[in-house]
Amino acid sequence: MVLRSMFVEVEAWCFRVLGHGTLTSLRAEAGGQMSHQFRYDSDEQGTVAVKVRPDSTDRISRCLQIQRIAADAGFPCARPLTRADLLEPGVVVSAETWLAGGEMHSGGEVSFAARSARLLAGLMEILESQSPTGLGAPPPWMHWNPPTGGLWPTNPVVDAMNQDLVPGHVHDIARSVSRRLAQGVLPLVVGHGDWESQNLRWQGDLPWAVHDWDSLVALPEAAIVGAASGAFASTATPTLSTIESSGNFIDAYQQARDRRFTDEEQEVAWAASLWPALHNARGESLFQSPPVALDALTCQAPERLQRAGVP
Incomplete structure (x- = not known):
């Protein structure tokens, strides 16, 4: 209201x-x-x-x-x-x-992954000459290494809640992801930091509108793509895409950009794929919401961490 x-x-x-x-x-x-x-x-x-x-x-x-x-x-x-x-x-x-209309995709992840990835690749190509300065800190679902040195970015409301409600393995996974992404030396680029289905509208298979431009970020390209690969299918209830869908998203993005990620970029992408789900799993636990992201994270984290080069 x-x-x-x-x-x-x-x-x-x-x-x-x-x-x-x-x-x-x-x-x-x-x-x-x-x-x-x-x-x-x-x-x-x-x-x-x-x-x-x-x-x-x-x-x-x-x-x-x-x-x-x-x-x-x-x-x-x-x-x-x-x-x-x-x-x-x-x-x-x-x-x-005013750009209303279009439909939000809510069908199968695997079939949608390539279409969503190609749209992101088109945007990244348009923005590749843009300086990453002036965008400030990324939103919390993309902020894996806050300057405070803490595990999670500062949020007075959330931080005042009972953190014991968050399962220990969520913190453990977050520490592993944060450490892996802190090792990276990849250049920063401009990209969309909230690439979820709920922010995209389509007319058939053709894109109609991309919303939420307040969530632009300055991060390595592989990290932007990786986070999108984990979050792209989220609608009203955020979750973590399947590993197969994330793999298809990352592959389709590279094909659309006509270049292959280096081994380092592949690992960064898979590490970043976990962070939006970690952010959402923590929120589900604190607010005692249904564990949609938490369950997917718990199931998929071992393989995603392995692909990220985390022992």
Whole structure:
């Protein structure tokens, strides 16, 4: 439920930046941190999507710049219409073209893996010349080595909960993955850090829209691909893809990019494939939700760690 005070602030911003129109509050979306979505029916510009989220204007400005580059290159995504403005301290607002419609894939993982991987490869090709500066820290489901030196990135709400609810083997796997990824010396690139099915829309087999551009990251290419290979099939309930599906995703990505990963990149990809599931398994345990990611992680971790070169 959007607070009335926020609605009034957003409405005033829309009047000032987009002209007269009607604002409608939509549901909150997960993207980096929780964000609020609005629909603004502008008399001058038609229907516009407005997004409000806790973040910095500098980081969101960089995300919008990269999103605009992707849209201008013909990639299926909304095009930013405004700059990032500070709505109130620590809260950023911006607007983009309204790109509704399309369908979220919810069928078989194996058949979908190559299609999703090829779409990611197309985006990475568009962004390969972009500097990774300005994107800040990755979102927690991609943040395997926080600067605090702790195992998990800082989150006051989550950190205050009873950590004994998290099974010990989740922490053990996370330590192994974190150590393996800390060994890497691969260059940083720009990529999408929340490549889940719930953020993609299709018309048949053709991509219609990629959402959640607040989750852009600066990480090694193999790590971005690996994390996507584990998370790509997640819909409303995040889980861990099958090992076969992740392997197909990683292979299809390389084919689309017309190059093979080195042995180091292969290991980094498989290590990174575990981190989103680790993040989700920890959350399931703390909030006592059904152990969807936890069960998949428990079953698959030994083979994924082996492929990551972790003894």
